[in-house]
Amino acid sequence: MKLRITIDGKVYEAEVEILETDDSAPEYPSYPAAPPPFVPAAMPEPVIGAAQSPDTTNGKNECRSPVTGMVIKVNVEAGQTVQPEEVVAVLESMKMEMQVTAPRMGVVKSVLVAPGSSVKVNQLLVELPLMIGPNASGFCTEEPETMPAFGAGAIPGILFVDHVAIAVRQGELDGQVRAYKMLGFREIHREEVHGSDQVREALLQVGDGPNLIQLLEPLSPDSPVQKMIDKNGGRGGLAHIAFRVKDARHAFDAMKANGFRIIDADPRKGSRGTTVFFVHPKSTEESPFGILIEIVEAPEGR
Numbered sequence: 001m002k003l004r005i006t007i008d009g010k011v012y013e014a015e016v017e018i019l020e021t022d023d024s025a026p027e028y029p030s031y032p033a034a035p036p037p038f039v040p041a042a043m044p045e046p047v048i049g050a051a052q053s054p055d056t057t058n059g060k061n062e063c064r065s066p067v068t069g070m071v072i073k074v075n076v077e078a079g080q081t082v083q084p085e086e087v088v089a090v091l092e093s094m095k096m097e098m099q100v101t102a103p104r105m106g107v108v109k110s111v112l113v114a115p116g117s118s119v120k121v122n123q124l125l126v127e128l129p130l131m132i133g134p135n136a137s138g139f140c141t142e143e144p145e146t147m148p149a150f151g152a153g154a155i156p157g158i159l160f161v162d163h164v165a166i167a168v169r170q171g172e173l174d175g176q177v178r179a180y181k182m183l184g185f186r187e188i189h190r191e192e193v194h195g196s197d198q199v200r201e202a203l204l205q206v207g208d209g210p211n212l213i214q215l216l217e218p219l220s221p222d223s224p225v226q227k228m229i230d231k232n233g234g235r236g237g238l239a240h241i242a243f244r245v246k247d248a249r250h251a252f253d254a255m256k257a258n259g260f261r262i263i264d265a266d267p268r269k270g271s272r273g274t275t276v277f278f279v280h281p282k283s284t285e286e287s288p289f290g291i292l293i294e295i296v297e298a299p300e301g302r
Contacts, residue, residue, distance in 0.1 A: 062125075065121060065125055068093060069092050069098070070116065071089060071091055071114065105210065107128075107159070108126060162212065162244035165214040165294070167228055167232075186204065186206075187204055189202070193270070197223065199225050201215065241291060241293055251297075260280075263279065264278055276296050277295050279293040
């Protein structure tokens, strides 16, 4: 067999002899082409905050564990008032922290775990049966079953701020109410209070909180509110701050025993059927409050 080969422009001819096929040469097996590399399917993105765990509030009276894990922090104690969404405990599960929050405002009845405690799903952590939110009249919808324990020398029975009272000039009450409504407040009570008070009051509430605004309009020149306005150059302003208690008589006796200067001789009838007494702004010589304080007990059953 002749072959003609051209190299660098020169033509060469060569003869090639074909030899017999060597049947002893090994045959190599053929393999199929390698499969493409495995690419795992994309995992869906986790939904942050998705409801994957059981209800931790069990209505509105309890806080329960949403996971199996360990308690790493407890932020409340029995007798403490908590606000809605306030963190009452922090848990750890699978190296992740989870906050357990209060479902509403209330007074803690009992704490059933401590830091380091192991917990299971739906285990009760904190009891909150003591509701102190107001109803449409601004009173507790459920009276506390037991009063929180107070140390010696403390003022017993104070639960929360009942209201902040603001004096308004005669003829301006309705205008003030309209202004507060523009801020989202609603009027829940109005009453004329005679006797030594001589005021027309309007109670305003925003949201579901128990802390109210009380607007006070004097009914006569002899009203203490009118005298305060006169002393303030004819301007209205902050009149007093009121604290809610379960038992006004108990609070009265305790404060008097502790040397507080109380204006009223005894707890007396207030608006809304309440029992009240007032504490002088210069209640103590060393640390005067500088503002008039009212103590308020809601009527029984409210």
